[in-house]
Amino acid sequence: xxxxxxxxxxxxxxxxxxxxxxxxxxxxxxxxxxxxxxxxxxxxxxxxxxxxxxxxxxxxxxxxxxxxxxxxxxxxxxxxxxxxxxxxxxxxxxxxxxxxx
Amino acid sequence: xxxxxxxxxxxxxxxxxxxxxxxxxxxxxxxxxxxxxxxxxxxxxxxxxxxxxxxxxxxxxxxxxxxxxxxxxxxxxxxxxxxxxxxxxxxxxxxxxxxxxxxxxxxxxxxxxxxxxxxxxxxxxxxxxxxxxxxxxxxxxxxxxxxxxxxxxxxxxxxxxxxxxxxxxxxxxxxxxxxxxxxxxxxxxxxxxxxxxxxxxxxxxxxxxxxxxxxxxxxxxxxxxxxxxxxxxxxxxxxxxxxxxxxxxxxxxxxxxxxxxxxxxxxxxxxxxxxxxxxxxxxxxxxxxxxxxxxxxxxxxxxxxxxxxxxxxxxxxxxx
Numbered sequence: 035x036x037x038x039x040x041x042x043x044x045x046x047x048x049x050x051x052x053x054x055x056x057x058x059x060x061x062x063x064x065x066x067x068x069x070x071x072x073x074x075x076x077x078x079x080x081x082x083x084x085x086x087x088x089x090x091x092x093x094x095x096x097x098x099x100x101x102x103x104x105x106x107x108x109x110x111x112x113x114x115x116x117x118x119x120x121x122x123x124x125x126x127x128x129x130x131x132x133x134x135x
Numbered sequence: 136x137x138x139x140x141x142x143x144x145x146x147x148x149x150x151x152x153x154x155x156x157x158x159x160x161x162x163x164x165x166x167x168x169x170x171x172x173x174x175x176x177x178x179x180x181x182x183x184x185x186x187x188x189x190x191x192x193x194x195x196x197x198x199x200x201x202x203x204x205x206x207x208x209x210x211x212x213x214x215x216x217x218x219x220x221x222x223x224x225x226x227x228x229x230x231x232x233x234x235x236x237x238x239x240x241x242x243x244x245x246x247x248x249x250x251x252x253x254x255x256x257x258x259x260x261x262x263x264x265x266x267x268x269x270x271x272x273x274x275x276x277x278x279x280x281x282x283x284x285x286x287x288x289x290x291x292x293x294x295x296x297x298x299x300x301x302x303x304x305x306x307x308x309x310x311x312x313x314x315x316x317x318x319x320x321x322x323x324x325x326x327x328x329x330x331x332x333x334x335x336x337x338x339x340x341x342x343x344x345x346x347x348x349x350x351x352x353x354x355x356x357x358x359x360x361x362x363x364x365x366x367x368x369x370x371x372x373x374x375x376x377x378x379x380x381x382x383x384x385x386x387x388x389x390x391x392x393x394x395x396x397x398x399x400x401x402x403x404x405x406x407x408x409x410x411x412x413x414x415x416x417x418x419x420x421x422x423x424x425x426x427x428x429x430x431x432x433x434x435x436x437x438x439x440x441x442x443x444x445x446x447x448x449x450x451x452x453x454x455x
Binding site: 054 | 136137138139140141142143144149401402403404406407410411415420421423424427428431434
């Protein structure tokens with residue numbers, strides 16, 4: 035499993051309301067709603083904390099889930115959101131300047 | 136309980152009107168202009184009528200004021216001016232100073248792709264709006280633009296809607312796919328997809344209610360709240376709204392059902408459903424973000440309720 039960093043794309047609009055995270059792509063106006071675990075990943079996506087660490091510290095500490103399974107799920111989501119330009123992903127830390135490209 | 140992280144895409148959030156309306160529903164009494172050829176000595180000019188040529192030097196103007204924003208259009212075609220004057224009856228203004236001015240260039244030649252969807256893009260401060268039946272440009276910094284279209288009322292109508300969405304996006308307002316009406320000094324909005332009951336609820340409005348629109352509501356920020364304005368944008372009712380305004384009291388999300396009832400809607404659902412009823416066309420990240428946040432601001436300040444109703448005027452007893 036690769037070492038992955040995730041960063042929120044600053045070009046999307048996001049709001050949390052009533053415990054629900056909603057994100058809109060500025061590219062095509064698609065609206066996404068994130069479930070609770072996806073919201074945790076989104077909020078922790080600072081570009082400098084490895085996804086593996088986020089999963090261990092924020093997901094596995096709160097939910098009864100195997101770290102391997104949780105990381106696999108998190109990577110799948112990260113890649114999906116990256117394909118929609120919602121998240122930036124990289125095998126290296128992502129600087130704020132890089133995220134704001 | 137752990138659930139795998141999941142993002143649910145809710146398709147394109149904003150409501151658009153990608154197809155050229157004039158192809159699917161013509162207004163009564165309107166006929167398409169026919170291209171004519173004019174021979175004048177050795178010159179032959181195809182695509183213009185003689186009256187158009189003679190009127191070339193004369194510039195005719197009309198101010199159309201919707202939502203308190205005057206838009207002045209200029210044309211050299213008296214027949215077309217009369218056409219849009221009738222179309223926007225009740226929404227014309229004597230003002231000569233306008234927030235936006237458009238020169239309309241009429242053409243009877245067919246556009247390259249009559250099936251093309253609407254596109255709204257911005258480059259270096261100049262907006263370009265195209266659809267199969269028109270091409271318009273607008274430069275907000277100089278408040279001027281041009282519209283190239285044939286002599287029909289639907290193309291300019293689409294351009295005006297688009298321009299108003301751009302103006303409203305900058306100031307936190309919204310154009311909503313909803314009916315709206317004023318009663319007892321309060322404006323009520325009724326949002327829903329086609330078939331949800333916008334026209335029905337408009338038809339059922341009591342005599343003391345003033346219809347603002349049965350199709351597209353115009354909402355501007357006003358102090359801590361919002362004001363709804365009448366619009367000439369009509370739906371099935373084909374009746375122009377009254378050109379008046381009032382503070383927005385409630386947004387109702389319409390559903391037809393076996394009984395009249397009103398239910399609370401949680402704020403997240405309200406925002407999500409509202410976003411699906413916002414008219415927005417521009418491919419512009421900054422304005423997409425502004426409109427997204429405007430929808431959240433709206434639901435934080437205006438009560439949103441689900442209104443289930445049977446097609447019976449008693450529903451208005453629930454509304455207010």
